[in-house]
Amino acid sequence: MKISARNQIKGTIKSVTKGQTTSHIQLEVNGTIITASITNEAVDDLNLKPGQNAYAVIKASDVMIAVD
Amino acid sequence: MKISARNQIKGTIKSVTKGQTTSHIQLEVNGTIITASITNEAVDDLNLKPGQNAYAVIKASDVMIAVD
Amino acid sequence: MKISARNQIKGTIKSVTKGQTTSHIQLEVNGTIITASITNEAVDDLNLKPGQNAYAVIKASDVMIAVD
Amino acid sequence: MKISARNQIKGTIKSVTKGQTTSHIQLEVNGTIITASITNEAVDDLNLKPGQNAYAVIKASDVMIAVD
Amino acid sequence: MKISARNQIKGTIKSVTKGQTTSHIQLEVNGTIITASITNEAVDDLNLKPGQNAYAVIKASDVMIAVD
Amino acid sequence: MKISARNQIKGTIKSVTKGQTTSHIQLEVNGTIITASITNEAVDDLNLKPGQNAYAVIKASDVMIAVD
Numbered sequence: 001m002k003i004s005a006r007n008q009i010k011g012t013i014k015s016v017t018k019g020q021t022t023s024h025i026q027l028e029v030n031g032t033i034i035t036a037s038i039t040n041e042a043v044d045d046l047n048l049k050p051g052q053n054a055y056a057v058i059k060a061s062d063v064m065i066a067v068d
Numbered sequence: 069m070k071i072s073a074r075n076q077i078k079g080t081i082k083s084v085t086k087g088q089t090t091s092h093i094q095l096e097v098n099g100t101i102i103t104a105s106i107t108n109e110a111v112d113d114l115n116l117k118p119g120q121n122a123y124a125v126i127k128a129s130d131v132m133i134a135v136d
Numbered sequence: 137m138k139i140s141a142r143n144q145i146k147g148t149i150k151s152v153t154k155g156q157t158t159s160h161i162q163l164e165v166n167g168t169i170i171t172a173s174i175t176n177e178a179v180d181d182l183n184l185k186p187g188q189n190a191y192a193v194i195k196a197s198d199v200m201i202a203v204d
Numbered sequence: 205m206k207i208s209a210r211n212q213i214k215g216t217i218k219s220v221t222k223g224q225t226t227s228h229i230q231l232e233v234n235g236t237i238i239t240a241s242i243t244n245e246a247v248d249d250l251n252l253k254p255g256q257n258a259y260a261v262i263k264a265s266d267v268m269i270a271v272d
Numbered sequence: 273m274k275i276s277a278r279n280q281i282k283g284t285i286k287s288v289t290k291g292q293t294t295s296h297i298q299l300e301v302n303g304t305i306i307t308a309s310i311t312n313e314a315v316d317d318l319n320l321k322p323g324q325n326a327y328a329v330i331k332a333s334d335v336m337i338a339v340d
Numbered sequence: 341m342k343i344s345a346r347n348q349i350k351g352t353i354k355s356v357t358k359g360q361t362t363s364h365i366q367l368e369v370n371g372t373i374i375t376a377s378i379t380n381e382a383v384d385d386l387n388l389k390p391g392q393n394a395y396a397v398i399k400a401s402d403v404m405i406a407v408d
Contacts, residue, residue, distance in 0.1 A: 087155060092157050092175060103175070129195075130195075132139055132140045134140065135138050
């Protein structure tokens with residue numbers, strides 16, 4: 001499957017923290033941590049585990065720009 | 069200002085493409101391009117220009133995870 | 137690629153309307169139209185055209201519920 | 205109330221799963237399940253229950269397109 | 273229609289700026305301007321015009337918190 | 341830090357409700373409550389507490405418009 005989301009950043013899953021309905025995934029990309037908040041169902045469905053290669057996928061309209 | 073968004077990734081603006089109301093910003097981060105779709109008003113207000121240091125800011129709930 | 141987004145709805149592209157930076161895609165799913173606003177770059181990259189089979193992909197945290 | 209969100213898809217609530225702050229709603233639309241992640245307060249306020257007719261409401265800028 | 277989105281803020285439309293596919297709406301709420309980026313189709317469908325009463329509707333998961 | 345998000349609304353934190361992974365923040369702005377759903381990590385990182393001044397930050401593309 002090829003998706004329209006402009007940002008697909010490859011990394012390694014560092015942690016998976018499950019809540020009652022929502023999980024937090026930390027993905028390490030070149031020493032930077034990207035945090036994703038996704039459903040528990042998605043974690044189970046994709047069988048996400050620390051150490052696994054994965055992509056952070058982000059729609060361009062969800063990215064803001066900041067300057068110092 | 070300190071913001072709750074978990075993802076604040078530092079890079080350099082590579083391009084600014086303006087439409088009639090919406091602009092696309094390409095930010096280079098360690099050789100990876102992150103694309104942001106923001107308002108023209110924000111581009112003018114922050115005076116965004118290629119070559120400038122900037123951050124991509126992304127709320128954790130807007131990040132998806134994909135696997136091959 | 138398998139993605140965490142819980143909603144992946146199959147349909148047929150009915151129209152592609154390009155603006156200067158942002159395109160609107162209409163996807164027909166069982167007689168219902170789903171509208172997506174995506175970048176022109178994504179339209180070009182995926183070579184989206186009317187008549188093509190495609191999926192609307194939506195993160196669960198972007199879905200609201202309404203009642204009459 | 206009439207809302208700008210382009211996607212308002214009618215279905216029947218199949219399940220309501222409450223976490224500590226966030227609930228997941230499954231809406232059945234023509235045999236397809238649409239999953240929404242909303243606040244517990246919204247579930248209580250709208251008194252959402254399985255079997256009830258409801259709409260999935262999605263802003264066009266939150267819809268991505270994927271192809272096989 | 274009653275919607276799950278937790279934030280429904282009443283104001284008066286101050287301006288409607290149309291691009292080729294995307295419009296920007298400025299809503300005045302107690303002297304504060306709230307800016308919305310929506311499709312041209314939504315502007316036409318709701319017949320949005322300056323001077324009109326309207327609501328800014330925002331899902332709780334799209335709100336960030338910042339401190340000085 | 342200056343951010344592209346068009347909506348930065350000043351108020352006072354009224355409540356902080358923590359779940360297992362996701363917190364809800366209520367911000368009072370001129371008598372109106374704005375609700376934000378953010379990660380527990382952000383609450384801890386910004387040390388958010390009732391009574392504190394804070395901003396609700398919202399990207400324009402996440403704001404919808406509704407009319408009666």
